[in-house]
Amino acid sequence: MAGLVKRGDTYHLRMRVPRRYASVMPGKHEIQRSLRTGDEKLARAQLLVKEQQILAELDLLLAGRSSPGSREHFEAVSGLATSRGFVYRTAEELAAGPLDELLPRFASLKSAKDAPDSTAATALLGAVERPRLTITEVADSMPSRFPEEVVHKSKRQQGTWCSRWTRPAAKVVELLGLDPVFTDIPRSDALSFRDALRDRIIDGDILGRSAQKEIQLLNLMWQKFHESLGVDERELPFSPFSGLGKGFSRLDEEEGRKLQVPLNIIEERIVPEGALDFMPPQARDITLVLTETGARQSEITDLPPHSIFLDSPVPHVWIRRETGIWAREIKNKQSKRKIPLVGVALEAMRRNPEGFPQYRHKGTYSATANKALHAHNVLPENITIGGLRHSFESRLKVALIENDDRAELMGHSVKKARGREVYGDEMDLRRKLEWHHRIMFTQQA
Numbered sequence: 001m002a003g004l005v006k007r008g009d010t011y012h013l014r015m016r017v018p019r020r021y022a023s024v025m026p027g028k029h030e031i032q033r034s035l036r037t038g039d040e041k042l043a044r045a046q047l048l049v050k051e052q053q054i055l056a057e058l059d060l061l062l063a064g065r066s067s068p069g070s071r072e073h074f075e076a077v078s079g080l081a082t083s084r085g086f087v088y089r090t091a092e093e094l095a096a097g098p099l100d101e102l103l104p105r106f107a108s109l110k111s112a113k114d115a116p117d118s119t120a121a122t123a124l125l126g127a128v129e130r131p132r133l134t135i136t137e138v139a140d141s142m143p144s145r146f147p148e149e150v151v152h153k154s155k156r157q158q159g160t161w162c163s164r165w166t167r168p169a170a171k172v173v174e175l176l177g178l179d180p181v182f183t184d185i186p187r188s189d190a191l192s193f194r195d196a197l198r199d200r201i202i203d204g205d206i207l208g209r210s211a212q213k214e215i216q217l218l219n220l221m222w223q224k225f226h227e228s229l230g231v232d233e234r235e236l237p238f239s240p241f242s243g244l245g246k247g248f249s250r251l252d253e254e255e256g257r258k259l260q261v262p263l264n265i266i267e268e269r270i271v272p273e274g275a276l277d278f279m280p281p282q283a284r285d286i287t288l289v290l291t292e293t294g295a296r297q298s299e300i301t302d303l304p305p306h307s308i309f310l311d312s313p314v315p316h317v318w319i320r321r322e323t324g325i326w327a328r329e330i331k332n333k334q335s336k337r338k339i340p341l342v343g344v345a346l347e348a349m350r351r352n353p354e355g356f357p358q359y360r361h362k363g364t365y366s367a368t369a370n371k372a373l374h375a376h377n378v379l380p381e382n383i384t385i386g387g388l389r390h391s392f393e394s395r396l397k398v399a400l401i402e403n404d405d406r407a408e409l410m411g412h413s414v415k416k417a418r419g420r421e422v423y424g425d426e427m428d429l430r431r432k433l434e435w436h437h438r439i440m441f442t443q444q445a
Contacts, residue, residue, distance in 0.1 A: 002015035002047055002050070002051040003015065004035075004047060005032075006040075009038040010034055010037065010038055011035045013031075013032065013034075013035060013047055013051065015030070015051060017058075020062070021062060024061040035050060049083075052083050053080070056076070056080035056082075056083040057080055057120065059076040060076040060079075060080050061119060063075075074128055074129075074130060077127075077128045078229065078230055080119060084108055084124060085108070086104075086124055088123065088126065088230050090126040090128075091126040092126070094125065094126050105125060130229060132181045135172055135181075136173060138169070138182045138221065139168075139170075139221065140165075142221070143161075143162055145224070149161065153327060153329055154302070154326075154328040155361060156302075157327075160363075164217055167214070168215070168221070169218075172218070175193055175196040176192065182225065193241075193244075197211040197214070197248070198251075201248060201251045201252075207252055212248040214245075215244050216245070222240075223239070259382060259387050259390070260387045260388075260390035263395070266388075266441060267441055270287065270288070270378065271441045271443055273443055275378075276288070279368075279369065279373075280372075282357075282359060283358075283369050283372065284348075285356070286348075286356055286365055287369055287373075287385065287388070288345055289345045289348050290385070290388045291345065291392075291441070292343050292345035292436065293317070293345055293392070294389055294392030294409065294410055296331065296411070297366055297386065298363075299319045299330070299335070301356055302328050303360075305353070307319070308349060308354075310341075310349060310350060310353055314429040314430060315346055316340045317338070317341065317349070318338050318339075319336060319337050319338070319339065319411065320336045334407075337408070338429055339409075340429055340432050343440045344441065344443055366386070370385055389410075393406060393410055396410075401435055401438075405427065405435065409427075409435060409436075
C-alpha cells in the first residue's frame with residue numbers, strides 16, 4: 001500500500017517493492033515518485049492512480065523478462081497504456097493513424113519525464129506487437145479473457161460456454177488442414193472453409209443451421225477477441241468470416257423444430273407402471289418428471305436438493321439460478337419458476353428426493369434416454385426425448401389454457417405471449433396445480 005511523504009513543498013508517493021517484483025528491482029526495497037503538488041488533498045487523489053501506474057510498469061518489466069513477446073507481455077504493456085489513460089496501439093497503427101492520436105502520448109511521456117527507453121514509452125508508443133495466436137489458442141483463451149461470463153456457471157455450463165469457441169475453431173482446423181494465426185486468416189481461406197461446410201451439409205454430415213451457427217460464432221469470437229485486446233469497436237478489423245454462411249439453414253431438408261412425442265405413445269408406452277423399467281432408474285424417473293412438468297431437460301437433471309419441495313402443501317420444484325457448489329444458470333429470467341409435481345412426476349421425485357446425481361451437470365441424460373427409447377421402439381427414430389416439452393404445450397392447448405398462462409407454465413415470456421407489458425402478480429402454485437391436474441395422465445398398471 002502506497003503512502004504519502006512530503007519533501008520540502010512537494011508530496012511524494014512512497015511504497016515498498018512487492019516481493020513478486022524482486023527479480024526486476026534487484027537491491028531495491030522502496031519506490032518513491034513525486035506527485036508534483038504541495039496540495040495534500042490533490043496528492044491523495046493522485047496517490048492511487050500513480051500506484052496503479054507503478055504496478056503496471058512492474059508487471060510489464062516482469063512479463064518482458066519472463067516471457068517476451070507472449071500474450072502476458074502484451075497484456076502487461078496494454079495494461080500500462082490503460083493506466084496512463086490511453087488505448088494501446090502498436091507503432092504501425094500509430095504511424096498509420098492521425099497525428100492527434102500520437103501527440104498526446106508524447107506530451108504524457110514528457111510531462112512524466114519518462115525516458116525514451118522507459119516502460120511507459122514502450123506502452124504509449126506501441127513497441128510491442130500484438131500476440132500472434134492461432135485460432136485454437138484464441139478459442140482456448142476465451143475463459144481467461146472473459147472470466148465474468150463463466151464465474152457463476154456450473155462446470156458443465158462452463159464446458160458448454162467454452163465449446164462455443166473451441167468447436168468452430170476445431171472445425172476450421174479440420175477443414176482447412178492447418179491451425180492459422182487468427183488475425184491473419186485471409187478471406188480466401190474463410191471462403192474455402194465456407195465451401196467445405198456447404199459440401200458437408202449437402203452430404204448430410206452436418207445440418208445447415210448448425211453450420212450457419214458455427215460461422216456466426218467465429219464472427220463473434222473475432223469481435224470478442226479484439227475487444228479483449230482493447231480495440232475500439234469503431235475500429236474493429238474486418239472479420240474474414242463476415243457475411244458467410246447466410247442461407248445455409250435453407251439447405252436442411254426438414255424444419256428444425258423438434259417433433260413432439262405423440263400423446264398415444266406417452267399414454268401407452270411411457271406413463272404405465274413399469275413401462276420404462278428397461279432404462280437406468282434415474283433416467284427413467286427424469287423422463288417421467290419431464291412428461292408431467294414440461295420442463296427443459298437440464299432444469300430437471302441439474303436440480304439441487306434444496307430446490308425440491310416434496311413436503312410443501314403443493315409439492316413442487318423450483319427452477320432458478322443456483323450459486324456455490326450447485327452453481328448453474330437458467331436460460332433466461334422467464335425460466336425462473338416453480339413447477340407443481342403431479343402424477344408420475346410426483347412419484348418419480350419421491351423416489352429421488354435429492355435429485356439426480358448420476359446426471360447432474362453432466363449433460364448425458366439426453367443421449368442415454370434417446371438410445372434406450374429408440375432401441376426399445378418406444379420413440380420413432382425421427383422423434384427425440386426433447387419432444388416431451390412440445391407434447392406438454394400441446395396438451396395445454398387442447399385443455400384450452402390461455403396463451404399467456406401457457407407461457408408462464410412453460411417458462412416462456414408472458415410479455416411476448418400477450419404482446420404487451422405484464423402487470424400484476426405471477427400465477428400462484430395452486431393455480432398452476434389446477435392446470436397440471438387438468439392435463440395429467442392417469443397411470444395404468
